[in-house]
Amino acid sequence: MYKITSANNPLIKEIKSLSRKKDRWIKKEYIIEGTKPIREAIIEEIKIINILYSQRLFEREEGEKLFNELKDKKNLIELEDSLFQNISSMENSQGVFALANFDALKLKDIKSSKPYIYLDEIQDPGNMGTIIRSSDAFDMGGIIIGKGCVDPFNPKVVRASMSSIFRVDLIFEDNIEIIFKTIKQLGRRILVASLDNSNDINDFVFKNDDIIVIGNEGRGVSKDIKKIADKAIKIPMRGLAESLNAGIASSIIMYELSSQS
Known part of the structure; x- marks a missing residue:
């Protein structure tokens, strides 16, 4: 010392x-x-x-x-x-x-048959930290971090994750084509969180190995990803708010998914 x-x-x-x-x-x-x-x-x-x-x-x-x-x-x-x-x-x-x-895991490191969260340009450190924390709480397989996302090792994200970052596998890949080609080869469904032509999560039957796509805070899930998605899901809301932030929305979806498993 x-x-x-x-x-x-x-x-x-x-x-x-x-x-x-x-x-x-x-x-x-x-x-x-x-x-x-x-x-x-x-x-x-x-x-x-x-x-x-x-x-x-x-x-x-x-x-x-x-x-x-x-x-x-x-x-x-x-x-x-x-x-x-x-x-x-x-x-x-x-x-x-x-x-x-830290270790930078790649797609080849996806070994768990549990659900994974894919993040499409999530840029707010608080949202990223919340998603990591909820992924830990609801026992997801891990998080796939796509191009344009805030760095999860940013000090603000590390704090917001409340130590969950130590327990959640973070997979890094910038190339969208490689990501979703690999996911399809693994036989997994791609579900996008979107308000367009969507199924309410309360009525939707999830699978244990689904990939849930959470979109950018401003524009949502990109059009390219929506085109290759198997299904779209949404959170039913009775109030007047048009949407929820990415951290809260992903947490609700993870809760519903885990409650069905």
Whole structure:
């Protein structure tokens, strides 16, 4: 265990670079911040490179408890409070974050016969985090993240997922043709969430290996995907709201799907 006091330290520069998606993906590294997420990351055996803390960690009982659990680890590093605050992405930091590796899974890694969620240009970090969290809660096989989506390893997404990102398989593929050709070859149905010529989810019979497509917050599911979809589904609403945001809508669909299995 050692202490860093200079902003010019190479590790500090590396951590700052992870605010950019390009650098996260070059290094396959991201930041996990907060006592509870770090504890869950350890439980889920996430590949943690370093854990960095400041004296602020000891202001809360759970922080002191976490430190006592980690104090003998060689990858534990103390930072000056001012340096830590300069790096932290949280307004009210708990004084601890971890630098961790992530794996970029591909279509070949789809092994589960459970349903998967395909995201078509989901761009809001809050929606992405909610969808990851709900996928965990309703026991989906994983999430296929298409081209144009917000990076799930963005710090805002990691926080919004409430640690579910450690348990959900994230599949990455930009090429739509490859994605849906592979899905068809696996014999799976493609269901798009859409208001056009759709079946109410309350009356629809889901299959355990369906692929559910959730569209962009503004324009919905793209026309190209709608053309190759097997069915369209929608959430019946009695009120006056025209639509739900992508995070809420996908969560309701996942609940209905899981309740039928």
